[in-house]
Amino acid sequence: MPSGCASKLLDGFASKWLGCKFMLKEIISRLKQGHRTIDFPSADIKLSPRFMGLPEIHPGACKSKCAKCADICPTGAITITDAKPVLDLGRCVFCGKCSALCPGVFKFGSDYKLAAGKRGDLFLTGEVVKRAETLDAKMKKIFGRSLRLRVVSAGGCGACEADCNVLQTLVFDLGRFGVQFVASPRHADGILVTGPVTQNMKLALRKTYDAVPAPKIVVAAGACAISGGIYAGHPETAGIPEDIPVNLYIPGCPPHPLTILDGLLRLLGRIE
Amino acid sequence: MTAPLSLSHLGAAGFKDLMVLPPDEFYRSASGRFKAGGRAVSYFGLPEEGSAPLNDSFAGPGLFEAPAKNAGAKKGGTRLILILAFDSERRLEALSMVANDSFRSLTPDFPQLHLFEREIAEQCGLKAEGHPWLKPVRYQLKSGLPVPPGITEFFKVRGRETHEVAVGPVHAGLIEPGHFRFQCHGEMVFHLEIALGYQHRGIESRLIGGSGKLTSHYMETLAGDTTIGHVSAYCRAIEALCGARIPPRAEVLRAIMLELERMANHTGDLGALAGDVAYLPTASFCGRLRGDILNMSALICGNRFGRNMVIPGGTAFDLSPALIKELKLRLDAAFRDVRDAADLLWNTSSVMERFEGTGIVSKETALTLGLVGPAARASGVRRDVRHNFPVGIYNSKAVLSEGAPESGDVYARAYTRWLEIKRSYELVSGMLASLPAGPVFAAPGPMKAESFVVSLEEGWRGEICHTVVTDSAGKFRHYKIKDPSFNNWQGLAMALRDGQISDFPLCNKSFNLSYCGHDL
Numbered sequence: 202m203p204s205g206c207a208s209k210l211l212d213g214f215a216s217k218w219l220g221c222k223f224m225l226k227e228i229i230s231r232l233k234q235g236h237r238t239i240d241f242p243s244a245d246i247k248l249s250p251r252f253m254g255l256p257e258i259h260p261g262a263c264k265s266k267c268a269k270c271a272d273i274c275p276t277g278a279i280t281i282t283d284a285k286p287v288l289d290l291g292r293c294v295f296c297g298k299c300s301a302l303c304p305g306v307f308k309f310g311s312d313y314k315l316a317a318g319k320r321g322d323l324f325l326t327g328e329v330v331k332r333a334e335t336l337d338a339k340m341k342k343i344f345g346r347s348l349r350l351r352v353v354s355a356g357g358c359g360a361c362e363a364d365c366n367v368l369q370t371l372v373f374d375l376g377r378f379g380v381q382f383v384a385s386p387r388h389a390d391g392i393l394v395t396g397p398v399t400q401n402m403k404l405a406l407r408k409t410y411d412a413v414p415a416p417k418i419v420v421a422a423g424a425c426a427i428s429g430g431i432y433a434g435h436p437e438t439a440g441i442p443e444d445i446p447v448n449l450y451i452p453g454c455p456p457h458p459l460t461i462l463d464g465l466l467r468l469l470g471r472i473e
Numbered sequence: 474m475t476a477p478l479s480l481s482h483l484g485a486a487g488f489k490d491l492m493v494l495p496p497d498e499f500y501r502s503a504s505g506r507f508k509a510g511g512r513a514v515s516y517f518g519l520p521e522e523g524s525a526p527l528n529d530s531f532a533g534p535g536l537f538e539a540p541a542k543n544a545g546a547k548k549g550g551t552r553l554i555l556i557l558a559f560d561s562e563r564r565l566e567a568l569s570m571v572a573n574d575s576f577r578s579l580t581p582d583f584p585q586l587h588l589f590e591r592e593i594a595e596q597c598g599l600k601a602e603g604h605p606w607l608k609p610v611r612y613q614l615k616s617g618l619p620v621p622p623g624i625t626e627f628f629k630v631r632g633r634e635t636h637e638v639a640v641g642p643v644h645a646g647l648i649e650p651g652h653f654r655f656q657c658h659g660e661m662v663f664h665l666e667i668a669l670g671y672q673h674r675g676i677e678s679r680l681i682g683g684s685g686k687l688t689s690h691y692m693e694t695l696a697g698d699t700t701i702g703h704v705s706a707y708c709r710a711i712e713a714l715c716g717a718r719i720p721p722r723a724e725v726l727r728a729i730m731l732e733l734e735r736m737a738n739h740t741g742d743l744g745a746l747a748g749d750v751a752y753l754p755t756a757s758f759c760g761r762l763r764g765d766i767l768n769m770s771a772l773i774c775g776n777r778f779g780r781n782m783v784i785p786g787g788t789a790f791d792l793s794p795a796l797i798k799e800l801k802l803r804l805d806a807a808f809r810d811v812r813d814a815a816d817l818l819w820n821t822s823s824v825m826e827r828f829e830g831t832g833i834v835s836k837e838t839a840l841t842l843g844l845v846g847p848a849a850r851a852s853g854v855r856r857d858v859r860h861n862f863p864v865g866i867y868n869s870k871a872v873l874s875e876g877a878p879e880s881g882d883v884y885a886r887a888y889t890r891w892l893e894i895k896r897s898y899e900l901v902s903g904m905l906a907s908l909p910a911g912p913v914f915a916a917p918g919p920m921k922a923e924s925f926v927v928s929l930e931e932g933w934r935g936e937i938c939h940t941v942v943t944d945s946a947g948k949f950r951h952y953k954i955k956d957p958s959f960n961n962w963q964g965l966a967m968a969l970r971d972g973q974i975s976d977f978p979l980c981n982k983s984f985n986l987s988y989c990g991h992d993l
Contacts, residue, residue, distance in 0.1 A: 297781065435674055
C-alpha cells in the first residue's frame with residue numbers, strides 16, 4: 202500500500218537521521234481511522250430502522266381477547282390481566298412474534314431506553330413507562346461521579362457480556378462518564394450480573410458479591426439475569442438470590458450497548 | 474465384517490438403517506475407520522426406548538454417584554452413535570452400538586475422542602472403561618448435591634520449585650466463566666488443565682420433543698457470538714428432515730450473514746490480540762470496527778448478533794436495493810479500515826516479536842486432537858466445512874486462502890483470521906452484487922419420522938455439528954450439538970505447554986473459544 206510505503210520511508214528517515222522512531226505509521230492510521238467516539242446522550246443516534254426497541258402496547262386495540270399473544274410468546278412475557286395484555290420487559294427477548302400476530306396491539310419502537318429501577322416497572326400495560334431513577338442522595342454522592350463495576354457472567358450465551366465489553370471501546374468510551382469495568386471485586390463499587398445464574402455459578406456469584414465492599418450496587422443486565430429469560434425454570438439455573446438486592450434492571454436479549462449505557466447513567470443521575 | 478453406514482451431508486437417513494453392531498465389532502470397525510483417515514465429528518449416546526432419559530440436569534444421577542443409582546439407564550441400554558468425517562473424500566459415515574453399563578474407551582488410541590467419551594459417561598451414566606482422564610465435563614454431584622466444576626481432582630506436578638496457579642471462574646477480563654489450573658515450574662507451564670461447565674444451562678435435554686416455541690431461541694443462544702452459525706446448522710437439519718429446499722435468495726442471504734459474523738468476530742479478535750500485547754492503536758481501531766460490522770447485521774435484521782434472521786425455510790428479512798447499496802458502502806469502508814488496522818500489526822516488530830513462536834500447536838497435535846476451524850488451519854490442517862462439505866453458494870466458491878501460515882503459533886492464528894476476513898469480504902461483496910431474485914422463504918413441511926441427519930456448518934470458530942434423530946411422530950427424539958470449542962479447548966491447553974504463564978492471555982485470545990457453546 203502506498204501509505205504503508207510512505208510511513209515506512211518516513212520511519213526509516215526518522216530512525217536514520219533523528220535516532221528515533223516517531224510511530225509515524227500509527228499516526229497516519231489514526232488520521233485515516235478518524236475520530237469515532239459518539240456524542241452521548243445528546244447525539245442524534247441512528248439505529249437500524251429494523252431495530253426493535255421499547256414496545257408500545259395498545260390494549261384498546263385488542264378486540265378479539267383471544268390470548269393467542271400470551272400463547273405464542275416463547276418466554277411467557279405476555280400475560281392477560283383484566284382482559285388486557287401486559288408485557289413483561291424483563292422476560293421479553295424481542296423476537297417480535299406478538300407484533301407479527303397483532304400489529305395493532307404490540308408495536309416495537311426505536312427507543313433504546315429500557316432500563317428500570319424496580320422489577321415492577323418492567324411490566325408494560327400501555328401506561329407511561331417508568332424509567333430508571335437516580336440513586337438516593339447518599340449513594341449518589343458516593344458513586345455519582347465514579348462507579349467501578351465487576352461483571353459476573355453467570356450462564357447465558359455471552360452476548361450481554363459482548364455488549365458490555367463494547368462500551369469500553371472508543372465508540373462509547375465508558376470511562377469518560379467515570380464508569381469502568383474492573384478486574385477485581387475488591388476494586389469495585391458493585392457488580393453487573395449477566396446470565397440466568399447457573400447452579401454452577403451460584404457460589405462464584407455469592408463470593409464475588411461478598412467481596413465488594415459496602416455500600417454496593419447490583420445491576421441485572423439482560424432477560425436472563427432479570428427473569429431467567431429463555432432458561433427460566435431449568436433446574437440448572439437458580440437466578441440472582443433474593444438477598445442480593447438489584448438496583449438496576451436492563452432488559453434486552455441482549456440489551457443494546459446504548460441501553461446499558463443509558464441505564465447506568467440514569468442510575469448515576471447523569472441522565473434524567 | 475459389517476460396513477459402516479455411509480451418509481451424505483444433510484442427507485436424511487432412516488434411523489433403522491443405522492445397524493447396531495456388537496460392541497467388539499464396533500470398536501474394531503471404529504479403530505479401522507480412524508486409521509483410514511476418519512475424524513470424529515460427533516460421538517454421543519441416546520437412551521434406547523424404555524430406558525431412563527438423558528442425564529442432562531442435576532435432577533438425574535451424576536457421574537460420581539454410585540452406579541447402582543443409575544439402574545434406570547440399564548433397562549434398554551444406551552445407543553452410542555459415532556459420526557465420522559472423511560474430509561478429503563467429502564464423505565460421512567456412522568457407526569452404532571448399544572451399551573448397557575459401560576463402553577470401552579478408544580481415547581488411548583485416538584485422543585480426539587477424549588471429551589466425547591467423557592461427555593457420554595456423564596450424560597448417559599456409563600462407565601468409560603480405560604479412559605485415561607475421566608473427569609466431569611459440565612456438572613457433577615457429590616452426595617446428591619451439585620458441586621461447582623472447579624472443585625475436582627486436578628493433575629499435580631510435584632517437586633522442588635513447582636507451584637500451582639488457579640484462575641477463575643470469575644476472570645479479570647469481561648469474559649465468560651471457566652477455571653484454569655496451571656502446573657508451573659517458575660514461569661514455565663508444565664501443564665494446563667481447564668475445567669468448564671459454569672455456563673451449563675441444560676439446553677440439549679430441553680430440545681427433545683421439539684421443535685417447540687423455544688427451540689430457535691435456544692439455537693440462537695448456544696453461543697451468542699455464533700448465532701448465525703448455529704441457527705444455520707439447525708435450520709439445515711430441519712430442512713433436510715422435511716425434504717425442503719430453500720429459495721436461492723435465502724441461501725445467499727444466509728451466507729452473507731454467516732460471513733459478516735465471521736468478519737466481525739475475527740476483527741474483534743485481532744483487536745483483542747493487539748490489546749494483549751499492549752499495542753493500542755489496532756486494539757482501539759478494531760474495537761470500533763467490530764461494532765461497525767455488527768451494525769451491518771443489525772441493518773439487515775435489526776439485531777447486532779443476527780437474532781431473528783435465519784428461520785427454517787429461509788430468512789425472516791430481505792434486502793431492498795437501497796439497503797444493498799448502503800451495506801456495500803459500509804462494507805467497503807469497514808474493510809478498508811480493518812486492512813489498515815491489521816497491517817499495523819504485521820509491520821510492528823514489538824507485536825510480531827510477541828506473536829511469533831508463542832503458543833505453538835504442531836500439525837501433529839492438531840490432527841491428534843481433532844482441532845477444527847482457524848486454530849486447525851493455522852497449524853496446517855486445512856479443513857473447512859465450507860470446503861469439504863459445501864452447501865449453497867460454497868459449492869462454487871473457494872474459501873481457503875493460499876499461502877496461509879502453518880506455524881501453529883499466535884501469529885499464524887492471527888494472520889489466518891486476517892486472511893479469512895479478506896476472503897469473507899470478497900464473498901460478501903460478490904454476493905451483494907449478484908443477489909438472486911425471488912422469495913426468501915418457503916414453508917417447510919413436517920419432519921420425517923424415525924430419521925436422522927448430520928448438519929455441519931463452518932462457524933467463525935470452526936466446525937459446528939448438529940445431529941438430529943426424530944421419533945415416530947416426527948419430533949426430536951435426540952438433538953446433539955457440538956460447538957467447535959468442544960474440539961479446541963484441549964488445543965489451548967497444549968499451546969501453553971512449556972510456555973510462559975504470562976503468555977496465557979495472549980494464547981487464550983488467539984483461540985478465543987466459547988464457554989457457553991461448550992457448556993450448553
